[in-house]
Amino acid sequence: MSTALIQTLALTLGGALPALVLGVLVSPAWGWALFAAVLLLQLLLGLRYFSRLESWSRHPSPTHALEGAGVWDEVFSRLHRHERELRALIARRDLDLRQVAAAGQAIVDGIITLDADNRIGWCNRTAEQQLGLDLRSDRGQPIANLVRQPAFVAYLAAGDFARPLRLNAVRNDEQVLSIHVLPYAGGERLMQVRDVTQSERLDRMRRDFVANVSHELRTPLTVLSGFLETLRELPLEPAERDRYLALMAEQSDRMQRIVQDLLTLSTLESSPPPPESERVAMPALLEKLKRDAEALSAGRHQIALVVEAGDLLGAESELTSAFGNLISNAVRYTPAGGHIAIAWKPQGRGAEFSVSDDGPGIDAAHIPRLTERFYRADLGRSRETGGTGLGLAIVKHALSRHQARLEIASALGAGSRFSAHFPPARLAP
Structure with missing residues (x-):
């Protein structure tokens, strides 16, 4: 039996005993009247507390405590406690929902x-x-x-x-x-x-790369196979035999250049970042590259060099490869009698390396893809000049490892300008 029921029975009995005594000593009517008055008082108190409960139930609030006496106080206390616990439970649930929603947004x-x-x-x-x-x-x-x-x-x-x-x-x-x-x-x-745009792009680049490598190597291998078969089966004059051997050596050199450039690209992609403390003497490096360009040109071009900026911090071998590719491309693609300008100048707080020529130029439609592996704006001319189609890809990777960016400005019939922009952090103090 609950405590509230016991208390209610005790109050009722407490009112019945005086009524019984009064009924025995005075008159039964007076006894019943007293008992009815006690019951009426309890009913009025109950209605009063019920009215409070009904009003609170319309707008329950954990901060507004219900007050009562006796049994009602115990009931009100339990209701108030359950209300606080329920609101705390709802608050925790709302917090969990907000965290789940925030995680979903993140x-x-x-x-x-x-x-x-x-x-x-x-x-x-x-x-x-x-x-x-x-x-x-x-x-x-x-x-x-x-x-x-x-x-x-x-x-x-x-x-x-x-x-x-x-x-x-x-x-x-x-x-x-x-x-x-x-x-x-x-x-x-x-x-x-x-x-999955990036993974799709990488997968497409991988497929294109495998197809391009296969194509680039298959062509010289086909030439070599044909010459070998000719040398093995046909009697040839010494002069003709020597010519065939020279062509075979040329194709062999081409395959060797392709493999070497592939190895260079692989090294750039897998090597640790270039050092930031190794000083590269730019005047000496560019003088050497100018001499190499003059040897490649064999007097067919006018090559000028301007050095106005200081030294760089980084890997000399990678910078040599990047700058050398840009200069040799200018020599290869500029017709005889053309001008090539090599410059190393300050640019804002950084510095710029540039190679300019007055050659035939490049169609603007090709410029965004020039640094892709094996991409050629003019397939025939590229093969004639001995290019592997990997030079500008090597340049892009080598420069990006030094936090530099490559810019290409060219137009058909107006020459080309390739420039590498280095941030201040890469300039030697």
């Missing part, structure tokens, strides 16, 4: 929750940007009505989510998305949208 992938009918329950901002959604107006809408690309609609309709779907973004055709649907919480679904 995830770099797009996240969308769907019900069994593929209606949107919630999504983060990343998913809104990727799929062109707006949670404020799109909540509860079937996602297939909002993302209407046929491949996506068919993917949802098929219900086979073992493999993700590759899809172009709604607002950017160049952005590639990977969509994966995962079942959770019974009939609910979680849609993960991942931006």
Whole structure:
């Protein structure tokens, strides 16, 4: 039996005893009257406290304590305690929900929750940007009505989510998305949208690289194989035999240059960052590169050198490779009688290395892709000059390892200018 019921019975009995005594000593009517008055008083007190409880139940508040006496005080105390505990529980739940929502917003992938009918329950901002959604107006809408690309609609309709779907973004055709649907919480679904543009680009570059290497090596190997077969099967005059051997040596050298450039690129990609304390004497380095350019030119060009900036901090071998490639390209592609200007000058707080020529120039459409491996603006002329198609890729990697950027300015018939801009941190004190 509860304490409240015992207290209620005790109060009732406490009022009944005096009424019984009065009824025996005076008159039964007076006894019943006293007992009725006691019951009426208890009823009025109960109605008063019930009125307080009814008013509080309309606007329950943990800061407004209910007050009562006797049994009602105990009841009010329990209600007040339960109210505080319930509000604390709700506050913890709200905090957990906010943290989960914040975590969902922080995830770099797009996240969308769907019900069994593929209606949107919630999504983060990343998913809104990727799929062109707006949670404020799109909540509860079937996602297939909002993302209407046929491949996506068919993917949802098929219900086979073992493999993700590759899809172009709604607002950017160049952005590639990977969509994966995962079942959770019974009939609910979680849609993960991942931006795989970079991995797709890298995969395409890898495929192109393998195809280009195969193509670049197959051509000289085919020439060598044909000459070897000719030398083995046909009787040749010594002069003709020597000519064939010279052509074979030329193709062999070309393959060796390709392999060497590939090894250089691999070294640049896998080596630790260049030192920031090793001093590279730029005047001496550029004088040597100018002499090499004059030897390659064999007097066919006028080559000028201007050195006005100080030394650099970095790897001399990498800088030599980068600058040497830019200078040799100018020599190879500039017609006889042309001018080539090599300059090393201050630029703001940094410095700039540049190679300018008055050669045929480059079509603007090719400039953004010149640093890609094996990319050639003019395939025929590149092969004639002995280029491997890897020189500018080496330049780009070597410069980026020194926090420098490569800029290319050229136009057909107006020559070209290749410049490398170095930050102040790379200048020797």
